[in-house]
């Protein structure tokens with residue numbers, strides 16, 4: 001009865017305050033647990049940083065025109081982070097450490113084959129004294145190999161999808177993109193609200209301009225023949241409990257879209273939209289994307305070239321991520 005006596009305007013104001021307090025809960029947890037501050041001894045955050053850094057090194061070897069000797073800055077940061085494993089006595093027999101060392105080794109081998117001098121790095125690597133593993137670096141594929149696997153059952157099909165950062169310059173059949181979007185539309189979404197939207201362009205000039213706002217496509221983005229921007233409409237959600245739902249529905253939708261593109265034998269690379277509010281507003285203005293949509297990410301797309309290098313992007317062991325629920 002009391003509830004019914006409260007005027008709607010007051011109820012709305014109360015809801016806004018509650019929403020703020022829940023966002024504050026998100027803020028506090030992110031501030032406390034993310035890798036914002038790596039000066040302290042924090043193992044999980046250090047491993048994540050190492051993974052991101054060795055990934056930059058491995059993806060450099062998959063670009064259409066790799067600049068030999070690239071990445072000295074990030075390699076030095078990576079080396080210094082790997083040294084922290086000694087300093088803090090962390091277990092080195094872990095996926096992140098081993099993959100990073102293997103990727104650096106692969107970087108050295110890649111340059112040696114091309115007779116490019118990387119003598120500065122070899123003695124630094126020797127220090128890590130790992131047995132040579134093949135879990136980092138790149139894999140060379142032909143288009144036919146990818147095509148064959150993409151027709152197999154889902155467990156093989158999904159393993160044969162990779163982020164592709166090298167495209168042929170032939171134009172894409174627009175129907176293929178539409179087919180992939182149709183696949184993505186079968187993704188589950190909360191109460192079937194289907195908040196996801198896909199913006200597309202095949203125009204090189206627009207692709208170039210849009211990608212100038214994104215950090216992560218250097219060396220390959222401009223060679224894409226199609227750019228997709230996946231968004232999720234915030235207007236589909238209600239209340240504090242659904243404040244992050246658009247990112248979840250948008251993420252699930254995106255994964256299906258990537259599989260749809262793979263089925264169409266298109267090379268695609270998801271591109272983060274981890275950005276500032278200022279940049280988010282700027283791009284929305286230029287691309288005519290309404291403020292009420294969250295940009296989930298961009299995807300660069302192109303036809304596969306005959307031969308392609310793919311970043312291995314080694315995964316954690318299943319036992320490392322699969323945990324039995326316990327109730328206290």
Ligand SMILES: Cc1cc2nc3c(=O)[nH]c(=O)nc-3n(C[C@H](O)[C@H](O)[C@H](O)COP(=O)(O)O)c2cc1C
Pocket residue numbers: 055059161162163164165215216217269270271272273297311312313
């Ligand atoms: C949300 C998201 C953002 C990503 N952003 C970038 C990016 O900006 N640049 C890039 O080259 N790759 C990006 N990737 C691709 C990842 O590096 C890649 O998915 C990961 O290394 C696993 O490799 P795989 O996709 O080949 O299996 C992104 C992936 C996701 C899911």
